[in-house]
Amino acid sequence: MRRTPWVTYALIAANIVVFLLTPGMAGSVTGGSSLAQLCHLQAFLDHYAAVPQELIHHQMPRLVPTGDTGVGPQGAGCVVGPPSYAKSPELSVLTAMFLHGSWLHLLGNMLFLWIFGNNIEDRMGHIRFLLFYVVCGYAAAYVFALANSSSGSPLIGASGAIAGVLGAYLVLYPRARVWVLVPFLIFLPLRLPAWIVLGLWFGLQAVYSSGQGVSAAGTVAYLAHVVGFVAGMLLAWPLRPGTPPPPEPRGLLFGRRARPGW
Structure with a gap:
């Protein structure tokens, strides 16, 4: 590897810091959160997350969670009221890329970025890689929003x-x-070509995005995974000529080494 993947490192660090600063995330470690924490989290996400109907219709809801708790006819719950902030739906796609709903969600994403991001950043260069990352995220969010506009x-x-x-x-x-x-009775370490590993991953995301094979497809934006993957393939295609030989493997669980000494 010729370049130190500073952008990959910075993205991982930023995602971790934002997760630690997200209200209510401390409860995801111990397994429980108070009502107040959940209300703060819901208000935080409504402010900074991307919401499909806002992206497509460019219209804020009249009532949003305020972060406060109260007691109504149905019992204790989160208070809603008119939004006290001006939200840009377009900018919310960017901020949403740094938000995660659990430690498992965060660590799974960061593991893939840590393992595969450095080689792509090395091939593209720091600035182009950052732009590539953002464009893929925007493409994934907007296509998902179009398919779920309500x-x-x-x-x-x-x-x-x-x-x-x-x-x-x-x-x-x-x-x-x-x-x-x-997994085959036990977990067996196998060395496989990337086209098999990533091809199978993409195939599973495509199947799950159709609602097949999962009981709660709506809780994960599998379609966004499919769109992001395809966008990445299309954007990287012009770089195929002149790309150096594939990296040498290292370690388990998708581990590998791009060049001797990395």
């Missing part, structure tokens, strides 16, 4: 942008052999 549920996570990184890796390094843990 949804008022917050859309959060870096999954769409990171799926773009995986798509670019498949285009640029399809023959790179990577270690994976395959």
